[in-house]
Amino acid sequence: MAGSSSEEKAVAAVQNKKVVLRRHVTGFPTEDDMEITVDTTEIRVPAGQTAVLLKNLYLSCDPWMRGRMTKHEDGASVPATDFAIGEAMVNYGVGKVIDSTHPEFTGGDLVWGMSGWEEYTLITQPESLHKINHADLPLSYYTGVLGMPGLTAYAGFTQVGRPKKGDFVFVSAASGAVGQLVGQLAKIAGCYVVGSAGSDEKVGLLKTKFGYDDAFNYKSETDLGAALKRRLPDGVDIYFDNVGGATLDAALLHMRDGGRVAVCGMISQYNLEERDGLRNLYCVIPKAIRVEGFNVGRFFHLYERFEEEMAGYIKDGKVAVVEDVVEGIESAPAALIGLFSGKNVGKQVVAIARA
Amino acid sequence: MAGSSSEEKAVAAVQNKKVVLRRHVTGFPTEDDMEITVDTTEIRVPAGQTAVLLKNLYLSCDPWMRGRMTKHEDGASVPATDFAIGEAMVNYGVGKVIDSTHPEFTGGDLVWGMSGWEEYTLITQPESLHKINHADLPLSYYTGVLGMPGLTAYAGFTQVGRPKKGDFVFVSAASGAVGQLVGQLAKIAGCYVVGSAGSDEKVGLLKTKFGYDDAFNYKSETDLGAALKRRLPDGVDIYFDNVGGATLDAALLHMRDGGRVAVCGMISQYNLEERDGLRNLYCVIPKAIRVEGFNVGRFFHLYERFEEEMAGYIKDGKVAVVEDVVEGIESAPAALIGLFSGKNVGKQVVAIARA
Numbered sequence: 001m002a003g004s005s006s007e008e009k010a011v012a013a014v015q016n017k018k019v020v021l022r023r024h025v026t027g028f029p030t031e032d033d034m035e036i037t038v039d040t041t042e043i044r045v046p047a048g049q050t051a052v053l054l055k056n057l058y059l060s061c062d063p064w065m066r067g068r069m070t071k072h073e074d075g076a077s078v079p080a081t082d083f084a085i086g087e088a089m090v091n092y093g094v095g096k097v098i099d100s101t102h103p104e105f106t107g108g109d110l111v112w113g114m115s116g117w118e119e120y121t122l123i124t125q126p127e128s129l130h131k132i133n134h135a136d137l138p139l140s141y142y143t144g145v146l147g148m149p150g151l152t153a154y155a156g157f158t159q160v161g162r163p164k165k166g167d168f169v170f171v172s173a174a175s176g177a178v179g180q181l182v183g184q185l186a187k188i189a190g191c192y193v194v195g196s197a198g199s200d201e202k203v204g205l206l207k208t209k210f211g212y213d214d215a216f217n218y219k220s221e222t223d224l225g226a227a228l229k230r231r232l233p234d235g236v237d238i239y240f241d242n243v244g245g246a247t248l249d250a251a252l253l254h255m256r257d258g259g260r261v262a263v264c265g266m267i268s269q270y271n272l273e274e275r276d277g278l279r280n281l282y283c284v285i286p287k288a289i290r291v292e293g294f295n296v297g298r299f300f301h302l303y304e305r306f307e308e309e310m311a312g313y314i315k316d317g318k319v320a321v322v323e324d325v326v327e328g329i330e331s332a333p334a335a336l337i338g339l340f341s342g343k344n345v346g347k348q349v350v351a352i353a354r355a
Numbered sequence: 356m357a358g359s360s361s362e363e364k365a366v367a368a369v370q371n372k373k374v375v376l377r378r379h380v381t382g383f384p385t386e387d388d389m390e391i392t393v394d395t396t397e398i399r400v401p402a403g404q405t406a407v408l409l410k411n412l413y414l415s416c417d418p419w420m421r422g423r424m425t426k427h428e429d430g431a432s433v434p435a436t437d438f439a440i441g442e443a444m445v446n447y448g449v450g451k452v453i454d455s456t457h458p459e460f461t462g463g464d465l466v467w468g469m470s471g472w473e474e475y476t477l478i479t480q481p482e483s484l485h486k487i488n489h490a491d492l493p494l495s496y497y498t499g500v501l502g503m504p505g506l507t508a509y510a511g512f513t514q515v516g517r518p519k520k521g522d523f524v525f526v527s528a529a530s531g532a533v534g535q536l537v538g539q540l541a542k543i544a545g546c547y548v549v550g551s552a553g554s555d556e557k558v559g560l561l562k563t564k565f566g567y568d569d570a571f572n573y574k575s576e577t578d579l580g581a582a583l584k585r586r587l588p589d590g591v592d593i594y595f596d597n598v599g600g601a602t603l604d605a606a607l608l609h610m611r612d613g614g615r616v617a618v619c620g621m622i623s624q625y626n627l628e629e630r631d632g633l634r635n636l637y638c639v640i641p642k643a644i645r646v647e648g649f650n651v652g653r654f655f656h657l658y659e660r661f662e663e664e665m666a667g668y669i670k671d672g673k674v675a676v677v678e679d680v681v682e683g684i685e686s687a688p689a690a691l692i693g694l695f696s697g698k699n700v701g702k703q704v705v706a707i708a709r710a
Contacts (some may be wrong), residue, residue, distance in 0.1 A: 067641075244637060266637050277632010282599060282621050284648025286422075291646040293639025 016041040018088040018118035019332045024071035028271040028340065033069065034089070034333040041120045044099040052105050052126040054095035056115055057355070059329070060143035061336045061348035062177070065091055066270040088116035094132070094142045095121070096355065102126040110135055112142035117332060119352060130303065134311040138323075144177045144347035145321045146310055148296055152264060153181035154306045155299035157189075160262040160292050161238040165190035168232050170251060172218075173242035175202040175322070177347035178264060180210045181310075182240045184319045187211045191238070194231045196247065198342040205345070209320050224250035235259070243268045245276045252280040255289050263293040271340055322346030371396040373443040373473035374687045379426035383626040383695065388424065389444070389688040396475045399454040407460050407481040409450035411470055412710070414684070415498035416691045416703035417532070420446055421625040443471035449487070449497045450476070451710065457481040465490055467497035472687060474707060485658065489666040493678075499532050499702035500676045501665055503651055507619060508536035509661045510654035512544075515617040515647050516593040520545035523587050525606060527573075528597035530557040530677070532702035533619060535565045536665075537595045539674045542566045546593070549586045551602065553697040560700070564675050579605035590614070598623045600631045607635040610644050618648040626695055677701030 017038050025033050045051045068083045068090075083089050097109040098120070105111070105126055113129035115121045123129060132142055144150060156178075157163060169186040173179045174195025183206065186193040195206045195215045206215035214231045221227040224247055228236070235256035241248050244266025251261065269275045284291060313319035324344040326335045332350045339348055372393050380388050400406045423438045423445075438444050452464040453475070460466070460481055468484035470476045478484060487497055499505060511533075512518060524541040528534045529550025538561065541548040550561045550570045561570035569586045576582040583591070583605055590611035596603050599621025606616065624630045639646060668674035679699040681690045687705045694703055 248636075263636075263639050265640065269637055275634045275637065277634055278636055279630045279632055281603075281618075281633055281636065281646070282624055282630065284618050284646065285620065285650060286648075288649050288653060289647070291636070291639065292644070293641075294643050295641060298643060 011042050011044045013040050013042045014120065015039075016118055016120045017329050018116065019329060020086050020088055020117075021069060021083045023085065024082065025066075025069040027273055029066065029069055029337055031333040031337055034336075036330055036333075037086075041122075043120060045101045045122065049122075049124065050101050050126075052097055052102055052111075052123045052129065053099040054111070054115055054121045054123055055098050055353060056093050056095045056119060056121060057351070057353050058094040058140045058143050059115075059117055059332055059350040059352060060092045060147065060149075061332070061339055061344070061350065062091060062149065063265055063267045063270065063339055065089070065336060066340065088118040088121070090114060090116055092143060092148045093117075094139050094147075100126070105129070110139060112147050117329070119329065133307060137311060137314060140323060140325060140349045140351065141314070141321060143349050144323060145181060145314065145319065146307055149177035149347065150181055150310055151299060151303055151306050152296040153178045153185060154310065155296060155302055156262045156264050156294055157182050157185050157238075157240060159299065159302075160294050161240060161260050163189045163191055163238060167191045167237035168234060168256070169193040169238045169240065170228065170232060170236045171195045171212075171240045171242070172247045172251075173197065173265070173267060173342075174212065174215065175205050175210070175346060176242060176344070179240070179242055180205075180322060180346060181319065183210045183212045184313075186238075187213075188313070188318060192232075194228075196227075202342075202345060205322060209322060211320075218247060225253055228254045238262065240264060241266070245269055249276075249278050249280045252278070252283045252289070252291075255283060255287055257287050259287060259289045261289065261291040263291060267340065323349050325349045325351050327351050366397050366399045368395050368397045369475065370394075371473055371475045372684050373471065374684060375441050375443055375472075376424060376438045378440065379437065380421075380424040382628055384421065384424055384692055386688040386692055389691075391685055391688075392441075396477075398475060400456045400477065404477075404479065405456050405481075407452055407457055407466075407478045407484065408454040409466070409470055409476045409478055410453050410708060411448050411450045411474060411476060412706070412708050413449040413495045413498050414470075414472055414687055414705040414707060415447045415502065415504075416687070416694055416699070416705065417446060417504065418620055418622045418625065418694055420444070420691060421695065443473040443476070445469060445471055447498060447503045448472075449494050449502075455481070460484070465494065467502050472684070474684065488662060492666060492669060495678060495680060495704045495706065496669070496676060498704050499678060500536060500669065500674065501662055504532035504702065505536055505665055506654060506658055506661050507651040508533045508540060509665065510651060510657055511617045511619050511649055512537050512540050512593075512595060514654065514657075515649050516595060516615050518544040518546055518593060522546045522592035523589060523611070524548040524593045524595065525583065525587060525591045526550045526567075526595045526597070527602045527606075528552065528620070528622060528697075529567065529570065530560050530565070530701060531597060531699070534595070534597055535560075535677060535701060536674065538565045538567045539668075541593075542568075543668070543673060547587075549583075551582075557697075557700060560677060564677060566675075573602060580608055583609045593617065595619060596621070600624055604631075604633050604635045607633070607638045607644070607646075610638060610642055612642050614642060614644045616644065616646040618646060622695065678704050680704045680706050682706050 206212040245268035600623035
């Protein structure tokens with residue numbers, strides 16, 4: 001981050017490390033599909049542009065990025081464009097405004113929103129950024145509990161799942177960025193909630209930290225249907241699905257009349273060249289089940305209400321947060337890849353600068 | 356139907372032919388799984404019972420009966436109990452009240468509701484019967500357009516599909532009892548509607564009789580996705596699914612943002628010992644699709660409104676009806692089996708008496 005040596009310029013230019021995609025991916029991604037490159041960036045908004053120059057503080061690693069690493073001929077299966085080869089990858093993050101020509105932002109503002117996987121990013125549509133209203137909480141929370149995953153959990157559970165007091169709720173990938181919050185929101189709503197996760201350590205967290213009534217390690221179960229039946233003998237009113245595949249198929253068989261499957265993600269399927277076939281969708285007919293997919297993009301109108309409500313829960317000790325923070329942009333590729341084998345414990349964050 | 360020869364009785368006893376299930380079925384059912392038996396029935400309500408004795412006029416053949424022909428150990432997959440071996444099968448039908456000890460019914464009343472596959476049935480819960488308010492229309496319509504399939508089409512399309520003017524609608528098994536009505540309701544709602552069916556004759560009916568904007572024979576198409584794309588290049592807002600399987604999987608890929616799949620039936624799957632795997636359900640996430648199963652049992656509170664509305668459409672010539680009527684209870688097993696190979700053209704009815 002040393003300034004450039006050209007002394008005739010009033011504006012400092014700095015080295016800007018980036019994580020770029022080397023090739024489009026099929027199947028399971030590896031660290032080698034990305035590389036760290038460095039270029040030089042002037043740390044001001046170029047003359048004539050209305051934009052904001054951000055210093056990125058925290059990058060967020062989220063499963064949905066996997067879709068953007070593949071080349072889609074028809075663009076049908078992802079909610080955003082494919083990443084471009086050789087350019088910085090893109091995702092939600094937390095940053096500090098270094099320079100702004102936009103009337104709503106000034107230097108020093110703390111914001112979160114879509115930014116680059118790099119140290120400095122020029123944001124040409126600053127309207128998409130959110131100012132951080134609770135800087136007294138860890139700023140990294142705006143990559144998770146107070147950011148996109150938090151809003152995903154909140155909107156998906158309340159608007160798609162539509163919980164009622166006493167509902168039986170099942171959550172997969174339950175210790176992840178979204179799952180850990182769904183469980184806690186379910187308890188706040190007066191539900192009984194069971195989670196699945198991929199290690200005994202995570203199962204322990206679900207019960208001791210996130211208030212899940214019961215939990216199981218799906219990797220230790222030979223029969224997911226039996227595992228569900230044992231823990232939810234009366235069936236499931238809301239299944240909050242983060243994984244798809246065999247877990248979704250088992251849950252479909254175990255839904256109650258009028259049950260709702262809020263389909264948030266299918267991380268078990270993202271790296272498969274041929275997806276698993278679901279055989280139990282017929283259950284939606286006799287039990288009048290609603291299976292509804294959603295993406296958080298439709299729910300940003302709820303963000304302000306959500307931010308206040310969730311910040312309140314955190315400050316009141318009603319919602320606990322577990323983050324898995326790695327240091328330095330060089331750590332970002334491994335952190336992202338780790339999501340797909342469940343290496344992360346809680347929300348995966350990359351800290352690249354503290355202020 | 357000659358009376359019995361015992362002359363000492365004041366009450367006539369008659370022969371009562373029945374269609375009974377000989378064995379529970381796995382895989383594709385055959386006529387041989389059923390047989391016609393005859394017993395003798397007194398044509399009055401037994402003393403001390405509050406009940407109605409019905410003379411059955413029209414039996415309805417409906418795909419959902421297939422589920423009840425299988426023995427379910429856990430009862431999980433059907434909305435009603437399995438048929439009992441050696442007893443008359445059960446389904447919706449039209450009948451005339453011969454005798455009644457229930458205050459709401461008297462001899463001569465025309466009704467529709469759940470009855471036996473036999474000539475005479477004692478209805479011990481007459482509250483489940485509906486009086487026929489439009490006896491000026493063909494009574495057989497109360498097995499179809501004005502009965503359970505009609506309410507299924509109406510409730511499924513309006514309440515689950517939630518059409519908006521200009522929506523692109525796709526209907527499978529589109530000339531069947533339900534499908535032929537969904538297409539016509541879609542036109543009334545101002546939608547563009549495409550149907551699929553299993554013969555060129557049926558495709559012809561869709562376009563000439565039922566007002567479908569376009570239609571195709573799924574058996575002549577090697578690529579269902581391409582067939583859909585050709586006819587609905589901008590995608591599908593509502594898919595009304597009667598068949599499941601490969602057609603559902605193709606439609607999922609072709610849904611528009613915010614699309615709705617109203618899952619009414621999956622006739623392609625009912626006779627398979629292992630159901631087809633669906634690989635495209637992941638599409639519900641980026642496009643925020645709602646896949647919602649339903650069964651008509653939840654919508655009988657809408658029946659009176661529906662009956663008036665639909666009878667009006669028929670009388671105004673806005674809804675056309677095609678029935679496939681076979682004569683005599685002996686024809687019922689073959690008519691039912693024919694549903695599963697698509698032999699029927701339109702609503703399959705068995706006429707066993709005219710009055």
